Amino acid sequence: MTAHERYERLARQVQADARVPALSVAIHRADRPLWTFTVGTDVDERSQLRIGSVTKTFTAVLVMQCRDDGLLELDDPISRHLPVKAHGDLTVGRMLSHLSGLQREPFGDVWDTMQAPDVDTLLDQLDRAERVLPPGQRFHYSNLAIALLGHLAGGLRGGTWEEVLRERILDPLGLDDTVVTPSRPVVGYQVDAWSDYAHPEPPDDFGAVGPAAQLWSTAADLAKWAAFLADPKAVDPAETVLAAATVEEMRAPRAVTEDVLWARGLGLGLILQPQQGAERIVHVGHDGAMPGFLAGAYGRVGGAGTPGAFGAAALGSSGTAGEVIDLAHQLLAAAVEADPADITPWVPAPPPPQRYRSVLGRWWGEGFEYVFSWHNGTLQARAADQPANRPPAVFAPVDGQPDVFRTVSGRETGELLRLTRDADGTVERLHWATYRFTRGQETFDRYRF
Incomplete structure (x- = not known):
């Protein structure tokens, strides 16, 4: 079995076992051509699926661009850069790492009404949102916190979050299929637990919470993005988007997601998932979920056989198939096992000074x-x-x-x-x-x- 046949079999197995109507996957690496594969109905490699909270990684990079350009500091209270009625003392860094204690969603039952607020309403109702934990006490996931940071970053650049995202990340990296509003959307589904019926989920717009979960993308774009998070210098040699040292800073753990089982951590807007075994390997990226969709995009850092600019993405049109998220990790491991990076010969170097x-x-x-x-x-x-x-x-x-x-x-x-x-x-x-x-x-x- 060739390496590509092995990847394809992994994808087909997940699509069949998890009952995913449409599945799109990709592996990006510096030393091999891009590999993509789709299986299911009404999907090809240019089809766009929702990526949910993988969006947060883009917003995090926008915030760090502002920091590197001297527009903010991570210890700044958000009130210094965004007009807020409450919670103005929460710091940018804590919000970025889900340590602010701010409640998960905006005020109101947005998942009942499926009506997300606009930016003005989000800010106007912020005094009705709770701090469910003291700031800095422990990890607590907050779409609201990341949404606020997205609008903060947009405002500091004199535009909207969407405008700044396109100008400062998507266009420079050539991520042309990563968009707020898709042109080639795949339908998302809720698959019935007790039958094979798949009910289409209604399309929705996340409004002002967009910086936390709005984007649509292709597996190819997301695999390249994951590769950037793992090895920015290889994907962006001129460091047009972000300095490699800053991406490394984002990968430094700031919180663990569980108090006892320290198997997953959070950096600055990035999920860090160490891989079990003797080698020091971490997968860096994010999961995503929206009604009818699940996604995972991760790059691999460390380990023998790991190539440069190495990332994988899996996007599925089922809101219940958690196996889609794990597939990104499986593809990274399988690629190193089946087709490790070539060994670079050692050559003598000049003497030390x-x-x-x-x-x-x-x-x-x-x-x-x-x-x-x-x-x-x-x-x-x-x-x-x-x-x-x-x-x-x-x-x-x-x-x-x-x-x-x-x-x-x-x-x-x-x-x-x-x-x-x-x-x-x-x-x-x-x-x-x-x-x-x-x-x-x-x-x-x-x-x-």
Whole structure:
């Protein structure tokens, strides 16, 4: 069975077992052509399905663009940027990570009436929405919070959320089939639990809550978007949409979704789903649900065999087939197993700078041994017994201070590394995050073994 046949079989199995009227899937990776597949009725690769809360990832990127451009800070209260009658002290960062404590939906029974408010009504009724938890206490999912952030981002750019989304994300990345109003929509269904009847769900517009769940898309567009969230530099080399470092910041966990089972986390608007096993792998993206539709779009970060710009998406026209969401994760795993990335040959590199050669080798700190090395043009460090699949600490020189480095990733990120030299210029000791490192094992009172 070829890799593509394996992916197709996975999709066909989900469509048949979960009874999905229309299913569209795609795998995006830098080293292979885009793979797409559809199965079911009235669907092809250009058909648009609702993606529900995957929309939140786009809104999150708009907010982070504003932050990077100096228009806001994550610790800013929303009242600084959006005229609100209540909850103005909630911060942008907490709202983005579902830590605001704000109730899930706008005021009113929107899922009964299927009438979403417009922007003016959303803001006018905000004083009738509750804080169901104290801010920062724990994860509580809120469409209302993300909707407010979408309108905040639009206002800071002088447009609507939809206008800014098209201008600043969709057009630059060529996501032409990702839209607020579809031109080639698939019908969504509720499939009867006790028969094979599929009842079409009425089309609806999420109005002012659009930044949380309004978008329609194709599997191809969403797989590319998921790849961007996992490997932005490969998808957007010029960093036109967002700096790669900012996307990495968005992937840093800020909350867990359950108090006891820490199997899923939230970054800045992104779901983080670690994969079980010995390797350090996380899938980053989002699930989505709207009446008649379910979707999942995730990119894969880490792990042997993972190619660059690697993302998968699964979109289904059933509101009850949770297997559609899991299919995105299955496709990522199957692609690495059946068709792993090619192994890049090792090639010799130029020697490390003369100034830092005496740093390299084994050092002891806090009673433990570490290895400092030079790879990919950077100084790195790892514990001597650290598993190979755990990333090292990476250092960058501080401008104007040739013997001072900043830890830019890995252990002690943000902390300084200082080099101390003896009379002949050889580095004789280090201070990393203020802890003393020496060539031999020492106690804190400097007793040498």
